[in-house]
Amino acid sequence: MGSGTVDIVIQLNNTDGYKYKPLDVIRGRVNLKVHKEISVKEVTVKFAGISRSEFQVNERRRTANGNTQNRKVTKTEFHTVAYDEGIIFPPPNVRNVSNSKEFTLTPGEYVYDFAFKIPLRNVCYLTNTGGRGVTHGDTRLPPSMGITGIGNINYQVRVTVKRASWFKSNPQEHKNPMVTSFDPIDDIISHTHPFFLRNSIVFSDKIHKRIALTEKPTGPESYEIPIKESARKKSSHFIKSLFGNKGPPPKFAQEYDVPFVFEVRCSTPFLRIGRVPQLKIFLTSKHGPERYRGIDNQTSGLGQFILEDFGIYLIGTYSVIAEGRSVQEQRIYRLNHKRDLSMELDLANLEPNPLHGTTADSNPFQLELPFSLYGDAVVLDVVKPTFDTCNIKVDYKLNIWAKFLEEKKSWGSKKLEFLTPVTVLTGVPAPQEYIQMMQIPPQLAQQVLETYPPEAFRQPDDFTPLYDDTTAAPISLNVEEPEPAKQNEKQNLTEQYSPAQHPEPAKQNEKQKLAEHYSQAQNAEEILPTYGSATKEQ
Structure with a gap:
């Protein structure tokens, strides 16, 4: 033109x-x-x-008439x-x-x-x-x-x-x-370290759903596990007592608390656009799997519960300045959100935790959740990388949450949530000129560059x-x-x-x-x- x-x-x-x-x-x-x-x-x-x-x-x-x-x-x-x-x-x-x-x-x-x-x-x-x-x-x-x-x-x-x-x-x-x-390779090397997000939860007053016997039961009642009635049904015992029902009080199975920890293990505080966050999700417990198994080594049902909802979000906070005024604007990006999972989890499947004793507050037993739960949590292209200018700046936090049910038909639920700062990178590898400028040792540079796909090294x-x-x-x-x-x-x-x-x-x-x-x-x-x-x- x-x-x-x-x-x-x-x-x-x-x-x-x-x-x-x-x-x-x-x-x-x-x-x-x-x-x-x-x-x-x-x-x-x-x-x-x-x-x-x-x-x-x-x-x-x-205004012109003197009002505001x-x-x-x-x-x-x-x-x-x-x-x-x-x-x-x-x-x-x-x-x-x-x-x-x-x-x-x-x-x-x-x-x-x-x-x-x-x-x-x-x-x-x-x-x-x-x-x-x-x-x-x-x-x-x-x-x-x-x-x-x-x-x-x-x-x-x-x-x-x-x-x-x-x-x-x-x-x-x-x-x-x-x-x-491009991704600052010097920052990646300096600040890449694993970290853990942990939060505990307890399901109270749970009982064994299945009892394993060493001998064949002699009567049909031997199969029954007395279940404690809900608070809504307690009034019937009181009414029966008014009419002279002197039957023996009901016997209930022993109740237990089932504590566990929802744990997210992140290998780095950096997220790359177009990639899934580098993390794994576990349930950990101070009790071993034998607590939740019968004498036949099969599950007793005590450690069973439901993962109902799960989500991973990225929350960006933009700090903006203009003409002496400043504002903050949030943008929320959904990476993953799964409702009505009804995923059955059982602490009878716990395994030894190889990290026990190597990090603070680690439990000796763990149960890893499947990668399919969060394997599609890709950081979308609409997300801008972390940057900072004099008038526009963006910071990010990774939000991970999960909702558990004690039973499939339970009305009440327990929700756990994490919010942790992260840095979003473009996924573009640092050029050789920058690696030389920063005097990065070749062995360290190679370890980082090998994590990128070949197409990331394209040149104009x-x-x-x-x-x-x-x-x-x-x-x-x-x-x-x-x-x-x-x-x-x-x-x-x-x-x-x-x-x-x-x-x-x-x-x-x-x-x-x-x-x-x-x-x-x-x-x-x-x-x-x-x-x-x-x-x-x-």
Whole structure:
């Protein structure tokens, strides 16, 4: 698109819906089709990411007649989380020798390559007045997102033809690449540790439903187990006593309490989008299975009860700031919810707990619940990963609950519930460049990377750069052009983006081996041309 004088077409290398991530290179090509001769100052290309918060609040405002009334007011605030720009016309060789502030593009087609390196961390400027202000935060670059009533984070590549005349509009065109975040492998290594969620429950006054005998019973009454009558039926004994019924008081079976612990074992506080949470669910008991079996080693029914309902939810809390006001909005995502399960559980099936004695408050016996109960609790794509900017922040808690019944026809139920903080990740593995920057030991990096499926290492398609040093060159923003005789482009990138000192030769060899191990899965050694070209098609 463009104007009647010039048409602008932008082509990016994000084919097939690829989402860029920090440290990726966005390569692109600009095609200018000039219909009539045009005088320009320059042609620029910009890459920007804007975090926009927006919500409504009630405010009391004074009306024209002096009264006050409540009105809904929209609060909006913009923060720049990424920004870079450069000039693609006139080319560097012209700018270096010319002091002219006006250049002419004659009719024809012009092609310019460009490249941006997506930053690792955000540079958050308050931009509600349209200018670049003071840095507000230093956090990881947030992903593209948009939620009604909260705001959005958008990234944009914009090409502008700046005309020489102030009285003529500047033709523009833009593309909105999708940006995601990768999983911080250093945090995963540092903070991955198993933890346990436990809550106890007791079914009181239960009796054996089945009694195993060592000898054959001699009469039909030998099979009967006296069952204690409910409170509603106690009045009949009182009525019978008024009429002289002096029969012996009923004998009841011995009653027991059946305690157990509902236990969720989580291997990590990180959840990945598109994956099931890494957890297992158990019932644990301080009593062994023999308590709930007869002398024939079969269940006595004492430890039987019903799992009726079960659910796993993810609760996201968005903290949003705009124009000095702040609000919190919750979004609840259902990962799994199963009603009317009628799943029969029996503590007679308890087994020894291998973790007994290794963790605090662990019971010696356990019964694992089937994976089918929660195996479909996938973190959906609509969930945004955990992120933090100056005006939008999201935190998550994992909510797991279960409802038990003593009997299938019981009216009363006992419900247990957990709520624990978690971090939601995109499921995109950290690139080799980041692993080297953080100086992650290859063995640890390999253990983490092996947990990702092969398709997670996909890279965007690339262009073949255009080279013509006599006309123009694409820009690689944030990367200084090196002198070819002094150093190659890869070394320049490493110096530009690495916060750490160069590793020792032995460490370099280890990292090289790790890179080779994953070379089929991802292009870890991508070389970014810091200078290309633009050509005019004849």
